[in-house]
Amino acid sequence: MTYTKSIGELFDEIGFRRTAVDGAAMAWELPVAPHVINTAGGLQGGLLATLVDIVAGRLALDVCEDGSVVTSDMHLRYLRPVTAGAAQATARIVHAGKRSVIIDVEITSQSAGELAAIATINFVRVRGTSPLAALDAAASRQPQFG
Numbered sequence: 001m002t003y004t005k006s007i008g009e010l011f012d013e014i015g016f017r018r019t020a021v022d023g024a025a026m027a028w029e030l031p032v033a034p035h036v037i038n039t040a041g042g043l044q045g046g047l048l049a050t051l052v053d054i055v056a057g058r059l060a061l062d063v064c065e066d067g068s069v070v071t072s073d074m075h076l077r078y079l080r081p082v083t084a085g086a087a088q089a090t091a092r093i094v095h096a097g098k099r100s101v102i103i104d105v106e107i108t109s110q111s112a113g114e115l116a117a118i119a120t121i122n123f124v125r126v127r128g129t130s131p132l133a134a135l136d137a138a139a140s141r142q143p144q145f146g
Contacts, residue, residue: 011054014030014035014036014047014050015030015031015033015035015036016028016029016030016050016051016054017029017030017031018058019088021088021090024090024091024092025059025062025090025091025092025093026055026056026058026059026062026090026091027055027088027089027090027091028051028054028055028058028088028089029051029086029087029088029089029110030043030047030048030051030086030087030089031085031086032082032083032084032085032086032087037083040081041081041083042081042082042083043081043082043083043087045078048076048078048082048087048107048116048117049074049076049119051087051089051107052074052076052089052105052107052117052119052121053071053074053121054089055089055090055091055105056091056103056105056119056121056123057069057071057121057123058091059091059092059093059103060093060101060103060123063093063096063101064101064125067125067126067127068125068126068127069101069123069124069125069126070123070124070126071121071122071123072100072122072123072124073121073122074119074120074121074122075119075120075121076117076118076119077117077118077119078116078117079115079116079117079118080109080112080114080115080116081109081116082107082109082112082116083109083111084109084111084112085109085110085111085112086110086111087107087108087109087110087116087117088107088108088109088110089105089106089107089108090105090106090108091103091104091105092104094120098125099124099125100122100123100124100125101122101123101125102120102121102122102123103120103121103123104118104119104120105118105119105120105121106118106119107119
């Protein structure tokens, strides 16, 4: 069995990638591919939750210049499946305080142009080294599907 050596390699293998969306503080996407769909043909719900955590976490790290964050809680509501194209997650800061950062995320089905999920995620600020360099390196690579 082969193991990934970093979180960036895992993101690459799954297909997560950073993107740009007009008006969004942060955006990532996950393309629909055979290795990430469920039996109904839509993106796996757990991977959409991971997409929420990635886009919101990356934005939270931007406001925590002197440390890092950990996910405290997440509320995710699935509205419709993403069965083609990609799921695009955009994030915006709701609150950035001394101890916590709260972020809203919308996931849109790019092919249908419809809202597929909404989430609110809370992060707690912690002392430590920011993992931004590893996340940025992962975001710049394009996944190779075979």
